[in-house]
Amino acid sequence: MENASAPPSARTAGTLISSLDITPxxxxxxxxxxxxxxxxxxxxxxxxxLHYLLIHFDIPxxxxxxxxxxxxxxxxxxxxxxxxxxKARPATTIAVTLECAGNGRALLQPRPMSQPWLSEAVGTAExxxxxxxxxxxxxxxxxxxxxxxxxxLDRGVQGGVDQHYERSLPLADASRGEVLLVYAINGWPLPxxxxxPLRVIAPGWYGMTHxxxxxxxxxxxxxxxGYQQATAYHYRTSGDDAGAxxxxxxxxxxxxxxxxxxxxxxxxxxEPSEQVIEGRAWSGHAPIVGVAFSEDGGESWSQxxxxxxxxxFAWRRWTFRWDARxxxxxxxxxxxxxxxxxxxxxxxxxxxxxxxxxxxxxVRVLVGRADATQVPADSR
Amino acid sequence: MENASAPPSARTAGTLISSLDITPxxxxxxxxxxxxxxxxxxxxxxxxxLHYLLIHFDIPxxxxxxxxxxxxxxxxxxxxxxxxxxKARPATTIAVTLECAGNGRALLQPRPMSQPWLSEAVGTAExxxxxxxxxxxxxxxxxxxxxxxxxxLDRGVQGGVDQHYERSLPLADASRGEVLLVYAINGWPLPxxxxxPLRVIAPGWYGMTHxxxxxxxxxxxxxxxGYQQATAYHYRTSGDDAGAxxxxxxxxxxxxxxxxxxxxxxxxxxEPSEQVIEGRAWSGHAPIVGVAFSEDGGESWSQxxxxxxxxxFAWRRWTFRWDARxxxxxxxxxxxxxxxxxxxxxxxxxxxxxxxxxxxxxVRVLVGRADATQVPADSR
Numbered sequence: 001m002e003n004a005s006a007p008p009s010a011r012t013a014g015t016l017i018s019s020l021d022i023t024p025x026x027x028x029x030x031x032x033x034x035x036x037x038x039x040x041x042x043x044x045x046x047x048x049x050l051h052y053l054l055i056h057f058d059i060p061x062x063x064x065x066x067x068x069x070x071x072x073x074x075x076x077x078x079x080x081x082x083x084x085x086x087k088a089r090p091a092t093t094i095a096v097t098l099e100c101a102g103n104g105r106a107l108l109q110p111r112p113m114s115q116p117w118l119s120e121a122v123g124t125a126e127x128x129x130x131x132x133x134x135x136x137x138x139x140x141x142x143x144x145x146x147x148x149x150x151x152x153l154d155r156g157v158q159g160g161v162d163q164h165y166e167r168s169l170p171l172a173d174a175s176r177g178e179v180l181l182v183y184a185i186n187g188w189p190l191p192x193x194x195x196x197p198l199r200v201i202a203p204g205w206y207g208m209t210h211x212x213x214x215x216x217x218x219x220x221x222x223x224x225x226g227y228q229q230a231t232a233y234h235y236r237t238s239g240d241d242a243g244a245x246x247x248x249x250x251x252x253x254x255x256x257x258x259x260x261x262x263x264x265x266x267x268x269x270x271e272p273s274e275q276v277i278e279g280r281a282w283s284g285h286a287p288i289v290g291v292a293f294s295e296d297g298g299e300s301w302s303q304x305x306x307x308x309x310x311x312x313f314a315w316r317r318w319t320f321r322w323d324a325r326x327x328x329x330x331x332x333x334x335x336x337x338x339x340x341x342x343x344x345x346x347x348x349x350x351x352x353x354x355x356x357x358x359x360x361x362x363v364r365v366l367v368g369r370a371d372a373t374q375v376p377a378d379s380r
Numbered sequence: 381m382e383n384a385s386a387p388p389s390a391r392t393a394g395t396l397i398s399s400l401d402i403t404p405x406x407x408x409x410x411x412x413x414x415x416x417x418x419x420x421x422x423x424x425x426x427x428x429x430l431h432y433l434l435i436h437f438d439i440p441x442x443x444x445x446x447x448x449x450x451x452x453x454x455x456x457x458x459x460x461x462x463x464x465x466x467k468a469r470p471a472t473t474i475a476v477t478l479e480c481a482g483n484g485r486a487l488l489q490p491r492p493m494s495q496p497w498l499s500e501a502v503g504t505a506e507x508x509x510x511x512x513x514x515x516x517x518x519x520x521x522x523x524x525x526x527x528x529x530x531x532x533l534d535r536g537v538q539g540g541v542d543q544h545y546e547r548s549l550p551l552a553d554a555s556r557g558e559v560l561l562v563y564a565i566n567g568w569p570l571p572x573x574x575x576x577p578l579r580v581i582a583p584g585w586y587g588m589t590h591x592x593x594x595x596x597x598x599x600x601x602x603x604x605x606g607y608q609q610a611t612a613y614h615y616r617t618s619g620d621d622a623g624a625x626x627x628x629x630x631x632x633x634x635x636x637x638x639x640x641x642x643x644x645x646x647x648x649x650x651e652p653s654e655q656v657i658e659g660r661a662w663s664g665h666a667p668i669v670g671v672a673f674s675e676d677g678g679e680s681w682s683q684x685x686x687x688x689x690x691x692x693f694a695w696r697r698w699t700f701r702w703d704a705r706x707x708x709x710x711x712x713x714x715x716x717x718x719x720x721x722x723x724x725x726x727x728x729x730x731x732x733x734x735x736x737x738x739x740x741x742x743v744r745v746l747v748g749r750a751d752a753t754q755v756p757a758d759s760r
Contacts, residue, residue: 021401027486028646030407031498034414039438040572047571049429050439056643058419059430106407113644118411158643191427192420263436263538264493266408 022106026116035103035120041256041280044124044310044317045095048186048194051123052207054100054115056165057156059192060213067197069181073149073218076140083197086181089130094178094203095311097124097282101206101233101246104348104357112354119254119361124280124314127201129182132217133175141171141219148174149218149226150200150211161227167211168224169202178203178313181214203313204248204284206355208233236352243352249284250358251344253291253318253336257363268365275322277304280315283338287312290337293320297331298346298360304334327368333360402486406496415483415500421636421660424504424690424697425475428566428574431503432587434480434495436545437536439572440593447577449561453529453598456520463577466561469510474558474583475691477504477662481586481613481626484728484737492734499634499741504660504694507581509562513555516599521551527604528554530580530591541607547591548604549582558583558693561594583693584628584664586735588613616732623732629664630738631724633671633698633716637743648745655702657684660695663718667692670717673700677711678726678740684714707748713740 022030033054040050064083072078100121105112107119115121136148147168154165173179182201183190190196195212202209208228224230234243256278259270281288287309292301304320324330337343348359402410413434420430444463452458480501485492487499495501516528527548535544553559560581563570570576575592582589588608604610614623636658639650661668667689672681684700704710717723728739 021403022407023401025644025646027402027407027410027496028498029644030410031415031486031496031500032417035411037412037435037439037573039441042441043572047573049431049433049571049573051429053429055417057641058637059417061419061422106411116407116411118408120411156640156643157647157649162640162649191429192423193417193427193429257438260536260542261437263536264405264409266405267537269537269542 022116023113026113029115033115035117036123038120038254038257041254042278044314045126045186046123048188048191051125051194052098052100052121053193054121054207055154055193056158057154060153062153062197062213064197069198069214070216071135071139072216074142074145074221075219076142077138079135079139081135083183086130086198087183089134091128091130092180093126093128094180094201095124095126095314096201096203097122097249097313097315098207098210099249099252099282101208101355102353102357104359105354107359108348108350108354108357112352114354121207122254125185126187127180127182128184128187129180129201131177132179132181132200133177135181135217136175136219139219144221145171145219146222147171147220147224149220149224150214151216151218152211153213153215159227159231163227164215165211165228166226167209167228168220168226169209171219173202206246206249206284208246232353233355234353235356237350238352241352246355249282250356251281251283251285251288251336251338251342252358253279253281253334253344254361255279255332255334255363257365258322258324259365268363270324270365270367271369272325272327272367275324277320277322277332279318279334281306281318281334281336282315283336283342285342286338286340288316288336289339291318292335292337293322294333294335295322295330297362298333301335324365324367330365330367332363332365335360402496403493406493409495413495415497416503418500418634418637421634422658424694425506425566426503428568428571431505431574432478432480432501433573434501434587435534435573436538437534440533442533442577442593444577449578449594450596451515451519452596454522454525454601455599456522457518459515459519461515463563466510466578467563469514471508471510472560473506473508474560474581475504475506475694476581476583477502477629477693477695478587478590479629479632479662481588481735482733484739485734487739488728488730488734488737492732494734501587502634505565506567507560507562508564508567509560509581511557512559512561512580513557515561516555519599521599524601525551525599526602527551527600529598529600529604529606530594531596531598532591533593533595539607539611543607544595545591545608546606547589547608548600548606549589551599553582586626586629586664588626612733613735614733615736617730618732621732626735629662630736631661631663631665631668631716631718631722632738633659633661633714633724634741635659635712635714635743637745638702638704639745648743650704650745650747651749652705652707652747655704657700657702657712659698659714661686661698661714661716662695663716663722665722666718666720668696668716669719671698672715672717673702674713674715675702675710677742678713681715704745704747710745710747712743712745715740
């Protein structure tokens with residue numbers, strides 16, 4: 001722990017991002033898409049507008065009067081469902097935490113070129129819809145089915161391929177009881193940015209799975225080879241590496257940064273005091289069983305208090321009483337572990353696409369008075 | 381107009397941003413705050429979650445059971461109002477376009493260091509609240525009053541000053557009938573990010589005016605000299621320049637980019653066809669009377685069709701039938717003019733803070749087939 005007698009400096013307490021500069025292309029993505037401001041960790045259910053969003057192409061315009069979801073492919077009875085047809089089916093509401101597979105990408109060095117997320121591309125919502133399994137059952141999946149392909153109405157070019165956004169799930173995963181065709185978020189109809197009129201929610205999986213603006217669901221008799229499935233969203237360490245597909249969320253804990261921020265540097269100032277640090281932790285693999293807290297950048301760890309889980313597919317709140325009475329500079333960390341023993345690394349192993357980054361969050365905090373001597377004159 | 385016979389290139393059709401790289405501090409702001417994706421220009425009223433947001437410090441947590449708005453200062457009868465007190469007063473709903481004063485900042489060169497907006501830090505909402513004037517009347521503004529100061533619950537450090545966010549309006553401006561104390565957006569209670577439980581809306585003014593999370597309204601007998609009023613939000617061309625305060629929104633037109641995007645470069649691809657280009661235009665000074673459209677980067681202009689205004693304080697829809705049958709590369713521009721003769725510059729004059737940038741939007745479009753030959757292999 002640093003308890004230096006020298007006055008802390010906001011410059012050193014500022015960013016923990018790679019010193020590499022962000023390109024104009026990354027900025028274009030960063031101003032379109034957005035993460036969840038970390039103070040929104042205080043809400044069990046993220047208010048609409050604070051939930052993270054990644055939209056590959058453009059939000060499509062949908063005329064719901066003419067909208068039909070087409071279910072077909074390797075089935076005995078293809079279906080066409082209107083939004084009202086889907087709403088008339090049995091409804092389920094589940095609280096689900098979604099995280100972008102590329103969360104943390106901008107913290108890697110060298111930085112993979114794509115949406116430049118820091119650590120907060122996450123959110124938890126109450127999603128209402130109808131189980132996909134019963135629709136697949138009604139359509140009559142034929143023997144030999146392999147994947148269930150979800151195709152969105154959104155279209156664009158990625159990696160040189162003109163495409164509608166589409167992803168698949170193996171039939172067994174698509175048929176799980178918690179996989180829903182969703183038409184409401186937090187009790188309200190889906191807003192355009194969350195996939196109006198229908199999207200899929202596959203609890204536990206990284207964000208790329210939950211295809212928005214669904215136009216079709218197609219059962220295939222062989223593995224789906226679409227761009228977003230076979231090319232993108234793989235953990236690869238080199239261009240020659242066939243890689244492993246990205247599937248379920250690795251464990252992660254995030255904390256609500258204590259104190260108050262500096263506008264430009266986002267440095268945090270805390271008055272000497274006892275602080276209750278709060279945050280949330282989740283894993284798409286297994287229930288979270290522990291969150292550890294460090295005030296010294298991960299040199300030493302203490303167990304945080306875990307609150308009861310309110311949904312098997314949502315984050316769990318944790319708190320830690322932090323003694324912040326001694327002025328100085330601290331690097332706060334939180335580290336989640338799930339019941340399968342998956343835990344967060346202290347340092348991130350690099351990969352080509354910058355996916356599955358779940359290194360521990362690091363929040364630099366200055367305990368002391370927030371005044372002009374601590375903040376660079378050029379920050380405003 | 382360029383109708384080059386050489387095939388268009390997505391690299392040249394990509395960003396129009398300054399080639400200067402974005403700093404890590406700017407990225408931290410860019411992932412927290414967000415602009416309105418340009419395709420949301422199709423909505424007269426921006427859905428919650430698509431409206432731009434700039435939050436200087438952290439979104440505060442408010443216990444509405446203990447919340448009171450304090451009205452005081454140079455008045456005869458200070459007031460304390462609960463949220464229910466405010467909701468019990470006469471209610472008005474107004475559609476208002478808000479735009480950040482720093483919209484367009486990242487297009488300046490050299491780029492002023494702050495929130496790195498491109499062109500889309502804007503949104504239009506239906507705000508419901510009660511006129512501020514009647515509250516000021518009830519509080520009894522005393523003779524010699526100068527400004528009305530709005531102080532938020534949000535606190536942080538900016539420019540070396542530990543502060544609550546606060547801005548003022550001259551009494552005459554604060555007393556205008558359209559200035560509201562607002563508790564609802566688009567028919568719903570304010571979400572945290574838009575200022576729950578109460579904010580001010582001063583139609584026509586740039587975004588910094590509409591103070592969120594109001595904790596007090598204070599009438600002063602001299603000009604307010606707070607940081608966000610006297611130091612920040614000035615149009616200055618050098619550090620020695622006293623500058624002019626930022627007030628009302630300059631005119632601007634934005635278009636919904638046609639065609640489909642490339643994920644990484646945001647280059648636009650349009651199939652050879654006739655296109656109806658649509659957009660919105662607004663000014664905080666006076667009604668919009670014209671929008672001009674150019675397909676050649678501003679060399680030649682045609683008048684777009686302006687639709688009727690639906691609110692004196694909201695943007696106005698415009699359309700233009702664009703003949704995009706000839707393959708090639710185009711630079712589309714739109715330019716708004718208000719009835720006072722204010723119009724958008726083709727090139728932006730530089731200023732220190734990067735405020736009041738209303739240069740015409742430029743959208744590069746490739747008319748032709750969106751295929752692999754047109755997109756750099758490294759974009760994904």
